[in-house]
Amino acid sequence: MSASKWTVAPHQIFQRCRVDRRDQAAFVGKLAIAAMLGVIGVALVVTATTIGLVTGIVLLGALYTHLVELQHQCLHHSAFVAPGRHRPVGVLLGLPLLVSYSHYRVRHLQHHRFLGTDRDSEFFGFDTRQPLTVRTLLGGLFDFRRLLSVAVQCYRSWRGTWRYDDGQSSERIRRDSMVEYRLISLLVLAAGVAALAGYGMLVVQLWLAPLLLVAIPLHFLVELPEHVRCDNDTTDVLRNTRSISGSRFTTWYTNGNNLHVEHHAAMTVPINRLPERHGEVRLLGKYVDHSYWSFYRQVLREVVANSRRPSRRRLDEIS
Template structure:
């Protein structure tokens, strides 16, 4: 049992059975013992022909979206540089920041799955570029994300649980500006540059892949060093406004959407309807986020490309909790639960299923919901 102090001063001290989210701790071993690791997850029934059609690959949509993305990056950065250091440059940096520091999150993710493009090398190229922007080592994160899909929100197994219990509110708020994630990314990069991996990374990255981690980190280190040197030589932060800093000032959008993927939902369950969230988004945010607001669908069928997720949603929504209508409406249900978790209550949301849905597997999910 851990004694925690709430970050809000008047809350005082409380007792909470705090779980150990480390991949090296006892919880991971318990998850394996309980059969939660690499378990047989619930899937909504979809016919083979429909699933083949949904999984079908094409370069068309990702080529279109990548061309728009690159053009928007170049135009916004170009305008920002042209107007620098005038305040008139600010709107262009804000746009560039989101395109760099948030769109890269979805591009990294989707190309890592190998589903965005039909042509493998196109996935690989965009994956490498997006990983650099979001500061996630492509090899480490490919493997960590593989584990995230195998053991989604299984405590002690999933290395990508963004909102733990109790939630680290300060970390989430600081990450709206990329601060905590980028600091950790640089710390890991420095470890990798020396030829080592973090001990947790060694649990899911095979030894045969370690050299790729180190090679990439050394290239990135050289790029950042050259950017800083250029900034010093110019006596201006402008080079860093283009490379590096957008990961901070443009991070807010991917945190805003990313937190909603699993926050305030169940952990240690093997039904994505209980631990993942689908919500509706405006078209611009869906472009930035590449449709990952359909997150239950994505986790249930990870090989369905982002452009087919709206169709998949229509096909299986009869079996899913109803989607939140917007980011705002999703946060209206999430925030009260996170606040209760901050106070030490071990609560989470269990969304009502429509009458047409198959029920949750109660024998596996018998914890108390909010």
């Protein structure tokens, strides 16, 4: 980075602001679009045509990922004017991807607090400090181990033994998380009952296939750029986090997750206000990419380079 970038002091990036009625209306509009897409996805699946079925599965899977990004805004209480609305809406948004709102919230806020330190850990578990290899990428894309973890959390919740295992949390968080994991287990049970009643194929087409084949891999791709290949040994948000300019579509689909420096600099700012801060981040941020494709190309180049290193070491040993 050129030294001239650091001659300009941040002005707007770290400014906080409260949610107002316009911000709330913007978020409600996103919820309405998501509901419409859900209806379209279901309609496509039940058309009984191959093209409609495949399109519907992809659309529903992409929607489930989008819902978690909307849930992320609820975690920060930056969607509604009344704070009490965030949890009920956030809980529902996380159900298709089996995400507990309260558990996610306490760990995600901890991520914000400890980013750039040894205590940083994200809810979805991909370690951005590990080398990028084919194995680590595939492990992130198809992180089905998280589903086993969810099953364990559900079991502990029904037994009343659930505890937050990555730091301190309140008794209220414990109770709320147990309620949400019980709700998740009831959803899974309802899907099982529907399958036994003869609707198993619909359960697969409307939920399991979109979840396993589309939503989980796509969610990983959305979250991967946030901090990977950044300076993970500093607490400076202008160096440990990446923003992607992207397009209107990617900004909408990721619910502003592409503007991640802006978000970490002032995490309670409503997502719809982040684009107005992006110009300053482009000037001051160390890691700002033009598009997701440009970022993924960098990742692929690093994966290829890392895959060649063991072969080079073996050649050196032979010689």
